[in-house]
């Protein structure tokens with residue numbers, strides 16, 4: 001995104017090119033108040049994250065509970081079976097029994113955390129700085145003896161004594177940790193201090209990779225993560241929808257889109273972001289706020305007449321990036337602020353064309369209405385009343401749809417095709433090349449049946465993605 005000062009960002013592009021995304025939805029995300037995923041939901045989320053191209057998945061803290069243990073074990077298996085490519089991480093306190101449990105789940109990496117600020121040392125661990133150093137060194141070495149990769153997380157690193165933190169990182173590195181996560185546990189970093197912090201640490205203690213784990217208590221997490229990468233961090237911890245303890249950490253979707261907008265880099269597959277947003281909303285029971293950037297309902301919803309007129313002339317007037325980037329579309333609020341152009345655009349979006357005269361009458365009706373927010377349905381009703389025409393699409397009958405299917409690279413396309421050919425409602429199955437592997441033609445008497453057919457297609461083993469297009473047929477009068 002070009003601004004007069006965006007040149008200064010250019011030199012940081014290589015840092016963002018190689019930055020790794022660590023998703024902690026299954027670990028940190030489950031620490032959100034009220035959130036508890038089932039094992040199956042965790043496997044599904046892990047699979048989806050891997051499809052998006054997330055580099056590391058923090059799958060859980062096995063010592064916490066038997067079902068967490070089981071989920072981490074199964075996700076590690078999926079990795080071994082080649083169903084997942086991302087590195088799988090198990091979380092652990094700096095305690096032998098925790099590390100044993102983590103190792104039993106056979107992850108690629110064990111991540112050991114320990115509070116290193118004086119506040120944490122005193123209140124939580126009741127250890128002197130020296131005692132803590134020996135615990136950290138010993139436990140990293142112990143985890144390492146299992147033959148796994150080890151990350152050390154310096155909890156509350158942003159409030160720790162800097163010289164002591166250097167000693168901590170040196171100790172962890174020398175004991176065998178190849179990554180160290182510097183946690184901004186209460187979210188007190190800012191983009192500038194985060195950058196300076198990581199510049200300092202990468203210089204003071206080199207030969208180890210640094211992660212940034214930034215909490216969002218002051219709404220700074222995403223910005224601090226940017227600063228940290230500019231300062232030398234090579235991995236950013238995120239969660240889907242920004243879930244996590246209290247108000248959470250960096251939202252995956254926002255980090256990915258911000259990197260795309262500022263550096264034109266697609267570090268993970270942006271087209272899959274809305275799907276995982278909805279999946280995690282469903283499984284966590286926490287809906288993203290309407291006004292959440294990127295994924296919120298209002299992210300591309302324009303209201304004031306002046307704004308809508310601008311958008312219709314050139315969407316860049318009021319959009320930092322096009323909604324299509326993440327598979328969304330823009331929309332317009334229809335209420336008393338609405339102008340003629342917005343109503344026209346909105347009606348066209350609904351497939352309704354009216355003459356200028358009718359349009360003006362519809363607008364008058366809208367201005368008179370006391371409603372705060374006109375739904376599409378209300379707008380159509382007004383249009384019908386004013387024009388005296390039936391504009392509502394009839395409930396469609398005899399629907400025909402084409403479903404594009406992506407087959408798991410480990411499954412045989414022809415065997416998936418065979419399974420699909422016997423699904424009720426499937427009329428034709430063809431193998432294709434390109435972005436998708438199979439094309440299926442479906443016929444259904446109505447929407448309900450169509451949904452059932454699509455569900456059984458999606459539930460067929462070996463299918464990793466579908467895209468459905470309804471074939472529009474002439475509507476009945």
Ligand SMILES: [Zn+2]
Nearest residue numbers: 028213244245
């Ligand atoms: Zn955290």
